[in-house]
Amino acid sequence: MYCRWNWRLSHKFSENVLDATKKFEKLITDKKEIDGLPATALGLAAQTAVSKGHENATAENGPWMITLDAPSFISVVLHARNRALREEVYRAYITRASSGDLDNTPIINQILKLLLEKAKLLNYNNYAEVSMATKMATVDKAEELLEKLRSASWDAAVQDVEELKSYSKSQGASEADSLSHWDISFWSERLRESKYDINEEELRPYFSFSKVMDGLFNLAKILFGIDIEPADGLAPVWNKDVRFYCVKDSSGSPIAYFYFDPYSRPSEKREGAWMDEVVSRSRVLSRNGTTARLPVAHMVCNQTPPVGDKPSLMTFREVETVFHEFGHALQHMLTKQDEGLVAGIRGVEWDAVELPSQFMENWCYHRDTLMSIAKHYQTGESLPEEVYLKLLAARTFHAGSLSLYQIRFACLDLELHTKYIPHGSESVYDVDQRVSRITQVIPPLPEDRFLSGFNHIFAGGYAAGYYSYKWAEVLSADAFSAFEDAVLEDSKAVKEIGHKFRETVLALGGGKAPLEVFVEFRGREPSPEALLRHNGLLPVTACT
The missing domain is CATH 1.10.1370.40 (Neurolysin; domain 3)
Incomplete structure (x- = not known):
């Protein structure tokens, strides 16, 4: 019964997100309003306008249709110089499926209620314990990892925001001293371009x-x-x-x-x-x-x-x-x-x-x-050395902020599936605000309803599992650090460690618990240190 009802609820959740996403449409006729959008984004906006009945729409002359579909939304928040447009699109995105007939809030509470009931019937304390019974991590281990990554990322993320304020001020931005959510991605992209000058097409x-x-x-x-x-x-x-x-x-x-x-x-x-x-x-x-x-x-x-x-x-x-x-x-x-x-x-x-x-x-x-x-x-001709160094440096650009972005979602996911009481004194959005106070340098807006569109954990199989993105990053970085420890230019050592990786991680598959496999390869349990170093959150020397 629980599986059937949960499937139906998850399916309805996903449908509501899709319908709410489709519901937002903004037709723009003045090209000045979308100044900054790249040619590909203008082409997409014109193509969308054609599909909505504006037969003569072109990338050059419009009209242009902006939507909340990922390519359109991302292009606006990254590139649109029109701050009011960025704000309108951002606010629409974070409140999808949170009101009216498409409100996912009751569905979220019902899903969480059923999962908690299922856990109790199986003699677990919460659904996170059920989820992790078939995973490498435990609830305690996942929470411990996320806290290590959070604390290591925080100061860097604070510095990221200060850098954006300074840079945007140097560019004459009136909002520089009080950047809002719809400003962060825009100015971050401008700063990245100015720092590294990497054009994917030119590579x-x-x-x-x-x-x-x-x-x-x-x-x-x-x-x-x-x-x-x-x-x-x-x-x-x-x-x-x-x-x-x-x-x-x-x-x-x-x-x-x-x-x-x-x-x-x-x-x-x-x-x-x-x-x-x-x-x-x-x-x-x-x-x-x-x-x-x-x-x-x-x-x-x-x-x-x-x-x-x-x-x-x-x-x-x-x-x-x-x-x-x-x-x-x-x-x-x-x-x-x-x-x-x-x-x-x-x-x-x-x-x-x-x-x-x-x-x-x-x-x-x-x-x-x-x-x-x-x-x-x-x-x-070989790739110029300066371009390689730019690629290496760009890999860690604002790594603190990007890390916290994922940590917010992972911590929120675990909080909802361990401690949250459906229909209790605290709403799911209250939980998000509480978690975000320690995972986001700029807390979400009071009206933020991101959870109402969080397909991953309510319709995508990641319930009490969103942490696995960071967990896998830790494993892979730590495994690669075995080669770094041996000095990458030592071909004999690289071959020996490569053989060991093959005989453990690649050879043993699902026939042995992954923690045992990792320990057999690395000689110890996983550590987040290598990931933090690769992300520029600990001292690192360039790969050679």
């Missing part, structure tokens, strides 16, 4: 798809002793651009295969990037005298396809995405578990499954790795 020529993949496969060979070879034609594919690869061990024997579908096809593929299994390793399902059925994975991305004689050129974020998804694929393919239900990514706890993927992302910032893939596709 594309240095990241050709073939060069990036060659470098990624070479890194896998160095770290894990495997060879990855094209095996096109060995298996049928669903599109001519899909590649098929064979993964071999040091003896040359095949141990896994994977498909890679790299390019965007809007009419056929959803947005984003993902990895999933085709088949898992299994001894029971072995055939033709083999010891086990070999695992097969598929990776899907949405990067720009080749155009004419120009190869597929990637943004740096797309490079990070490929490394990320390949990390997931490695855990699936390099498993040594013979039981399919716990082989590879199967059976790995929710808060540990991102360890290999986020671990691989770290290598994008390793100088030797990056320089091996960052070659201009026409001239062969």
Whole structure:
């Protein structure tokens, strides 16, 4: 009964958020009102206007339709010079689904009430304990981690706000001394641009798809002793651009295969990037005298396809995405578990499954790795050293504020699923205000109803689990620090640690508790120190 009712409530919650998001529309006819929006945002706004009946709308002459859909909302709060527009859109966004027929407040309370009742029936104190019974963390461990990260991030976040005030004042902003929520993202983006002058589009020529993949496969060979070879034609594919690869061990024997579908096809593929299994390793399902059925994975991305004689050129974020998804694929393919239900990514706890993927992302910032893939596709020129240093520095830009942004949500999630009493003296919004006083330098507005649109924990499977984003970051940063401790330019040490990572994190899958696996690799339990150092919240030296 609880599962059925919760599903219905979560579904209704999500529908209300979607309907409330669609409900807000602002038509703009004067281009001065949207000064600052980039060409892509103007094009989207005009396209939206056309879909709403303004047939002659163009990116150049309008009219333009602003909505609360993520691309439109984000472009306004980041780029619109019109402060009144930023305020109007921001206020509309944080009060979605909080009034009238679309009010999610009663649904939130009913969901929390049912989850608490379920926990009591199962003899737990609260729903967070139920949620974490199948996760790596415990409630106490999660709360302890979040407090460590919060306290380490606070002073830096305060300094971030002071820096924004100083910078905005230097630019003549009348609001500089009392920045509001709709000012923070705008001035933060202006400051980031002035500090680092990094244009993603200008970096594309240095990241050709073939060069990036060659470098990624070479890194896998160095770290894990495997060879990855094209095996096109060995298996049928669903599109001519899909590649098929064979993964071999040091003896040359095949141990896994994977498909890679790299390019965007809007009419056929959803947005984003993902990895999933085709088949898992299994001894029971072995055939033709083999010891086990070999695992097969598929990776899907949405990067720009080749155009004419120009190869597929990637943004740096797309490079990070490929490394990320390949990390997931490695855990699936390099498993040594013979039981399919716990082989590879199967059976790995929710808060540990991102360890290999986020671990691989770290290598994008390793100088030797990056320089091996960052070659201009026409001239062969390496990425300039000053650009690499800017990428490295931009990684930690306002890390304190960004950390607290996620910590607010994680702490609020745990508070609601541990201590909150539905229909008690304190409302869910009161809880948010209380939590935000210690997690936000600029507290939310009194009318903030962000929770009414918080799909993650009320409709997205993250109830008492939002902390897992930070938990996985800690694991991956700590794992990467094992290589830093050994000195990254020591190739012998890197290979030894890479082999150990393969034999533990990648090989053991869901067949062993992830904390035991991590301790086996690292020799101790996870520590947040490496993450804080990588985020610039502790002293750090550049990767070499």
